[in-house]
Amino acid sequence: MHVLVTGGAGYIGSHAALLLLEAGHRVSVFDNLSNSSPEALKRVHQMSGSAPELFVGDLLDADRVTEVLEITKPDAVIHFGGLKAVGESVEKPITYYQNNVVGTLNLITAMESAQVKRLVFSSSATVYAESKELPLVENAQRDASNPYGRTKLHIEQILEDLAVSDPQWSIAILRYFNPVGAHPSGNIGEDPQGIPNNLMPFIAQVAVGRRNEVRVFGTDYPTYDGTGVRDYIHVMDLAQGHLDALGYLNQNTGQYVWNLGTGSGTSVLDVIGAFSRACGRQLPYELVDRRPGDIAEYYGDPTTARLELGWKAERGIEEMARDMWKWQSNNPSGYPDYDLEGIPEDELNKFIRGARESLPETK
Numbered sequence: 001m002h003v004l005v006t007g008g009a010g011y012i013g014s015h016a017a018l019l020l021l022e023a024g025h026r027v028s029v030f031d032n033l034s035n036s037s038p039e040a041l042k043r044v045h046q047m048s049g050s051a052p053e054l055f056v057g058d059l060l061d062a063d064r065v066t067e068v069l070e071i072t073k074p075d076a077v078i079h080f081g082g083l084k085a086v087g088e089s090v091e092k093p094i095t096y097y098q099n100n101v102v103g104t105l106n107l108i109t110a111m112e113s114a115q116v117k118r119l120v121f122s123s124s125a126t127v128y129a130e131s132k133e134l135p136l137v138e139n140a141q142r143d144a145s146n147p148y149g150r151t152k153l154h155i156e157q158i159l160e161d162l163a164v165s166d167p168q169w170s171i172a173i174l175r176y177f178n179p180v181g182a183h184p185s186g187n188i189g190e191d192p193q194g195i196p197n198n199l200m201p202f203i204a205q206v207a208v209g210r211r212n213e214v215r216v217f218g219t220d221y222p223t224y225d226g227t228g229v230r231d232y233i234h235v236m237d238l239a240q241g242h243l244d245a246l247g248y249l250n251q252n253t254g255q256y257v258w259n260l261g262t263g264s265g266t267s268v269l270d271v272i273g274a275f276s277r278a279c280g281r282q283l284p285y286e287l288v289d290r291r292p293g294d295i296a297e298y299y300g301d302p303t304t305a306r307l308e309l310g311w312k313a314e315r316g317i318e319e320m321a322r323d324m325w326k327w328q329s330n331n332p333s334g335y336p337d338y339d340l341e342g343i344p345e346d347e348l349n350k351f352i353r354g355a356r357e358s359l360p361e362t363k
């Protein structure tokens, strides 16, 4: 198949692109490179032996989105492209609704014009209302508590309406729990800009010496050790879930929702413990107050993905920490910080294919 991957140069997108290429699919990537690097795609090419083709553009540029769909005419689209920082979404709701909701509307409009009607959408467990009924099942009540989560919820509802309006569409909505880890080679991984909001990348930066200590947000939660409990899922398991969903859409029209989680929860202190074992030293941490907006615990029930997709998370927290540590220790500052200003797309694709040695780096 030919798959267009929006946000394919990003963290989860690059891992999915790698598995798609290794499975023999042709991959085109649409990415604005605002929070991602062509370096990730170059390494994906080196690891898989096949080069994804990069189309630089923004989902808010409707004409460009239409043009890329016309040029690529993919068999399916996997849509990762979007903003995902909860705290930032509270400060900049308009930016989040524009990028995530309007961007997705531009994408599905262009897909419809190009008669491309297979879509895998990157949703999130944040669409679930806070619930005591754990693990969370797909028909649990939805009620996001922040603008980021609400963009995901609105997009889910748009896609539900689209599927009802036109039964030719095949749509998979994948609700991620907490994606962490990296490809076991340590060549690609999560490279957050600025101070990481999320726990695991912050711990990784403490382990590699970029941060002093981990702050544990709250020790008085009603959980097994008083700290927050989450369903961490290895990015390789998550990426595989996208390929399995794509396979299902090849055989089925309609709209489907699946949780992609392990089905069990791990506390903040246990994540710190796992990472300490992975990096070989006890990582320093400080117990501080709760972070506003956080809930005590949530984890997902992955039963329907297992029954309908044959998908199951295979990797546990020790492997997540081990692989994240390998990525971070191999790449202490993440990907090189390239100055891409004015670099034409064909030069970026030459770089990805290895036909251009290097790109200018910021000072």
Ligand code: WQD
Pocket (backbone or CB within 6 Å): 084, 086, 123, 124, 125, 126, 176, 177, 178, 179, 197, 198, 199, 200, 202, 214, 215, 216, 217, 218, 227, 228, 229, 230, 268, 291, 294
């Ligand atoms: C995990 C736990 C914190 C940082 C977010 C998004 C969600 C999804 C995953 C995209 C919590 C604690 C954290 C730190 C800490 N992203 N923590 N110290 O908040 O569960 O979910 O990322 O879909 O949309 O909301 O993830 O990693 O920020 O927090 O103690 O420095 O770690 O309180 O219990 P979260 P997180």
